[in-house]
Amino acid sequence: MFASSIRIERLILPIAIAALLTIASFLIPNKASAADFTWTYGADTTQDQFTHVDLNPGIARDAQGNLWVIYTDGSLIIHRLKGTTIDDLIELPNGTRDTSFNRPHGDDNYWLNGLWIDPADGKWYATVHMEFNYNPNWPSGRWTRGIGLATSTDEGLNWHYEGDIVTSDNPTKRDEFAGDYWDWGVGDQSLYVDAAGGYFYLFYGAGWQSKSEWRDYLSTRVARCEISSKMMPGCWQKWHNGSWSEPGLGGHDTDLFNNSGINAVFYSTYLNKFVAVGQTMIPGRHDGTFATATDLSTQNWTVPEKFIDADRLYWYNWAVDPTTSDRMQIGQNFRLYSAQNFYENKSGKYINVSLGPGTTVPITFPGSYPEVSVPDYSPLWDWTPAGAYRQDFSNNGIGGWQKIYGTADWTVEDKQLKSTTQDGGATLAVDNASPSISDGYMSFTVKPVSNQRFKAVFRYQDWNRFAAILYDNGNIGWDNGTSVGNLFSIPPFADNSVHLIDIYFKGDLITVYIDHEQKYSGKIPSFPTEAGKIGFSTWYYSTIMFDNVVVSASLPVSPHPLPPYIASYSNDFGGGIAGYQERFGSGGTWAVENGELSGTAGAGTTVAIDSNSPRIKNATIKAKVKPISGQRFGIVARFNQNATAVSYNAITYENGNIGYDTSSATGTLVSGINLADGSWHDLEITLNGLFVVIKVDGVIRYSGEVAAFRMGEGNIGFMTSNNAHVHFDEVSYRMSEVYHFQKGINDFRNAAGNGTWLHENGMLSGQSNAGEWTTNLNETMGDVADGKLSFSVTPIAETRFIALLRYTGDTQLGLMYNDGEYLLYAYQNGQSTMQSLFNGPVLPLGTNHDIDIAFSGQNLKIAIDGVEKYSGAPNIPTTAGKIGFSLWANSHVHFDNVVVARD
Numbered sequence: 001m002f003a004s005s006i007r008i009e010r011l012i013l014p015i016a017i018a019a020l021l022t023i024a025s026f027l028i029p030n031k032a033s034a035a036d037f038t039w040t041y042g043a044d045t046t047q048d049q050f051t052h053v054d055l056n057p058g059i060a061r062d063a064q065g066n067l068w069v070i071y072t073d074g075s076l077i078i079h080r081l082k083g084t085t086i087d088d089l090i091e092l093p094n095g096t097r098d099t100s101f102n103r104p105h106g107d108d109n110y111w112l113n114g115l116w117i118d119p120a121d122g123k124w125y126a127t128v129h130m131e132f133n134y135n136p137n138w139p140s141g142r143w144t145r146g147i148g149l150a151t152s153t154d155e156g157l158n159w160h161y162e163g164d165i166v167t168s169d170n171p172t173k174r175d176e177f178a179g180d181y182w183d184w185g186v187g188d189q190s191l192y193v194d195a196a197g198g199y200f201y202l203f204y205g206a207g208w209q210s211k212s213e214w215r216d217y218l219s220t221r222v223a224r225c226e227i228s229s230k231m232m233p234g235c236w237q238k239w240h241n242g243s244w245s246e247p248g249l250g251g252h253d254t255d256l257f258n259n260s261g262i263n264a265v266f267y268s269t270y271l272n273k274f275v276a277v278g279q280t281m282i283p284g285r286h287d288g289t290f291a292t293a294t295d296l297s298t299q300n301w302t303v304p305e306k307f308i309d310a311d312r313l314y315w316y317n318w319a320v321d322p323t324t325s326d327r328m329q330i331g332q333n334f335r336l337y338s339a340q341n342f343y344e345n346k347s348g349k350y351i352n353v354s355l356g357p358g359t360t361v362p363i364t365f366p367g368s369y370p371e372v373s374v375p376d377y378s379p380l381w382d383w384t385p386a387g388a389y390r391q392d393f394s395n396n397g398i399g400g401w402q403k404i405y406g407t408a409d410w411t412v413e414d415k416q417l418k419s420t421t422q423d424g425g426a427t428l429a430v431d432n433a434s435p436s437i438s439d440g441y442m443s444f445t446v447k448p449v450s451n452q453r454f455k456a457v458f459r460y461q462d463w464n465r466f467a468a469i470l471y472d473n474g475n476i477g478w479d480n481g482t483s484v485g486n487l488f489s490i491p492p493f494a495d496n497s498v499h500l501i502d503i504y505f506k507g508d509l510i511t512v513y514i515d516h517e518q519k520y521s522g523k524i525p526s527f528p529t530e531a532g533k534i535g536f537s538t539w540y541y542s543t544i545m546f547d548n549v550v551v552s553a554s555l556p557v558s559p560h561p562l563p564p565y566i567a568s569y570s571n572d573f574g575g576g577i578a579g580y581q582e583r584f585g586s587g588g589t590w591a592v593e594n595g596e597l598s599g600t601a602g603a604g605t606t607v608a609i610d611s612n613s614p615r616i617k618n619a620t621i622k623a624k625v626k627p628i629s630g631q632r633f634g635i636v637a638r639f640n641q642n643a644t645a646v647s648y649n650a651i652t653y654e655n656g657n658i659g660y661d662t663s664s665a666t667g668t669l670v671s672g673i674n675l676a677d678g679s680w681h682d683l684e685i686t687l688n689g690l691f692v693v694i695k696v697d698g699v700i701r702y703s704g705e706v707a708a709f710r711m712g713e714g715n716i717g718f719m720t721s722n723n724a725h726v727h728f729d730e731v732s733y734r735m736s737e738v739y740h741f742q743k744g745i746n747d748f749r750n751a752a753g754n755g756t757w758l759h760e761n762g763m764l765s766g767q768s769n770a771g772e773w774t775t776n777l778n779e780t781m782g783d784v785a786d787g788k789l790s791f792s793v794t795p796i797a798e799t800r801f802i803a804l805l806r807y808t809g810d811t812q813l814g815l816m817y818n819d820g821e822y823l824l825y826a827y828q829n830g831q832s833t834m835q836s837l838f839n840g841p842v843l844p845l846g847t848n849h850d851i852d853i854a855f856s857g858q859n860l861k862i863a864i865d866g867v868e869k870y871s872g873a874p875n876i877p878t879t880a881g882k883i884g885f886s887l888w889a890n891s892h893v894h895f896d897n898v899v900v901a902r903d
Helices: none
Strands: 038-046 058-061 067-072 078-083 090-097 109-117 124-135 142-152 158-166 181-194 199-210 216-226 237-240 243-247 264-268 273-279 288-293 305-308 316-320 333-339 349-356 389-391 401-405 409-413 416-420 426-431 440-450 453-462 465-472 475-479 484-489 499-506 509-514 517-523 533-539 543-552 569-571 580-585 589-593 596-600 605-610 619-629 632-641 646-654 657-661 666-670 681-688 691-696 699-705 715-721 725-739 748-753 755-760 763-768 773-778 787-797 800-807 812-818 821-828 831-839 849-856 859-864 867-872 882-888 892-902
Touching: 038 305, 058 109, 109 142, 109 181, 124 158, 124 181, 142 199, 158 199, 158 216, 181 264, 199 264, 264 316, 273 316, 416 533, 426 453, 440 453, 453 499, 453 543, 465 499, 465 509, 465 533, 484 517, 484 755, 509 748, 517 748, 533 543, 580 589, 580 632, 580 646, 580 715, 589 605, 596 605, 596 715, 605 632, 619 632, 632 681, 632 725, 646 681, 657 691, 666 699, 681 725, 699 892, 715 725, 748 755, 748 882, 755 773, 763 773, 763 882, 773 800, 787 800, 800 849, 812 849, 831 867, 882 892
Parallel strands: 090 158, 142 181
Antiparallel strands: 038 349, 058 067, 067 078, 067 109, 078 090, 109 124, 124 142, 142 158, 181 199, 199 216, 216 237, 237 243, 264 273, 273 288, 288 305, 316 333, 333 349, 389 543, 401 426, 409 416, 416 543, 426 533, 440 499, 440 543, 453 465, 453 533, 465 475, 475 484, 499 509, 509 517, 517 755, 569 725, 580 605, 589 596, 596 725, 605 715, 619 681, 619 725, 632 646, 632 715, 646 657, 657 666, 681 691, 691 699, 725 892, 748 773, 755 763, 763 892, 773 882, 787 849, 787 892, 800 812, 800 882, 812 821, 821 831, 849 859, 859 867
């Protein structure tokens, strides 16, 4: 029971988070259901003749009945094979490319595949996978892709390039993309010739890649061309939003299958259906998949489902009827060929597959997309709300843009809006075609060429009444047409670099994102709030390029559900060693002694992995550790192993130094952390992508990015090295979300009251006005019922704050700090209460402190700097809700290392 209870004003107003994303049913495959057929497959059969295939080969018969196969290997040699069946092929002299393959980007490479032989005149047509704009400085060297067409009149001995036939709707240079992701083009295609339907269908890979690491997000898409047009440039139409509505060259397209690499399509005469054989692109795991369709004109594919175990297939896979050697039309039995250019010394092979009657319960796979919206014009990739106004200047026209004043030239150049200010004055242009809105958001990319000064204008009324966020060489401020003010500063953009700006506006509440990182959320009372159009302004001899303009009254919302939270997992070794076994290194001994996991290393490193643990990516891992001798150990996460490689992320400890180990890279993160032999210590590691928070005995010892870490999921375990002997116990983990503020304030937005929340010194900085409240909530994370909230706090001035839990608007819970007193704040049933819990420690100005709040039902535990200060079961709201912070009465506080772990 509380010692005292008082009623106070309700602190926080409910907020409405708008935006519903509607995706028409025709944009996604049919729901998975039990397949109305079964399949069996045999063992691998080596086929050395296809060992060096580096893209699905082209297979076709000529009018004389000869079977021809062409493929390009990793050395770009065009192989020509001829026979009567797939089993008696003879290698002929290699094909050559003429000067029409002129490498317009300077480093273009070409792979031929997808063969069609015109029955009328015997002319050969082959699709071409192109790669260009290689960058050896990126992880493994990245490139851009496109698809072209080549022809031959002498049975593939000499080839002529006819031109590009399918290209991306985005730029071809990675530095033209804002943020970490770029569209790497289209390619790795597979040709299907639908002679009965009269079309060529080209199934190709599309996707986005990270600029900073080897991380792909891939999908399969399709374009088609009438057979009468013979695959020539200009005849191709892409499948987009349920119709063949976009040109092959630069048009938009829509996924057929996500999380999918190359799909080989054929018609099954046994099933009377089209079949797509592909594989998932889960890192370290490539399950073979089947999907079927009855009508290629409507692309009514089922969801791909697993049909063969992971890693049975190589990069490139294609089906052939063993009786007819036909690639396009196949009976009940077929061979599934597989090759990958002898990578990892793997020879070509095939697997015999047989279809049969019955049903199969499907095993399907989740989608895989970047964690941010990308300008893809395809649902689930691009989060732009339905009905939003978009202007990407793709037709090189200026549209509704009109110069209002100034001497600048406003033109469209290279599919971008260009402003060139010719003097020391200013210029303003407004898009008369844009919608007139009062609340919503404006998004655009900007490339400053010289003299970096520009404004993003919204709610435009006339030349002296509008709302604008301005940028002046790293200084960000506001302008309402008659007055200006400063907001925050960032490092200046580099000339000719591309950046994404997102501005959210609701009344006088403005939120600013730069390159997906939230930099500011606060009220600008002097802004007009009536509806108006958007525009741009530049000044003082600046040259600025604008593109990818989006305006909407509805806010973009991630269409992806939060990942399922794996139930909390723990092991106290009371039942023995269970799934732990040495998986990396040698000479180690792992055993359970007195209910504790004991690890003893030999001369090298030994890693024991819990094969029973679910595979995790982002989580909080806790364990008790007792060094016996040697003081060299680590907690291992994201462990993956295949036949040729091992990868993991480990946080290591060695004689006072905390560091990291990835099996290929090591480093030190922090020193001076001394652990005594024979003593138990609590280690807690929270992973979120590359970011890690490390706690030792309840105190944060390190928080920051580890660039060498990998992003995928994997198992957990422990390691020791160099003859060390260490005991581990009470290992547990639960899924968690980490909000660090090195680059921005990560979707923490001003939700109520008057105050300012911005990115300052790598932290979330909140300031409240005199006599007023300000509340900041994370509006994008899911609701939390039970779990743990951890955060660091640094008081700057007048320290009064609430750490909010389970916030719904109607119910609220929080830990309140008021100059050394800690109170429980609760709101439920229309009543607000504050209850004193304990006094001290005082948080002096300028000092950093760690606060942990564990909440489960009515149970509540609070620790300050690793010391438990409260444990009880008060009458508190238990409804799941959001987390956030509130300040009042001239407080200025910095928050960091916010970790939300769920039970």
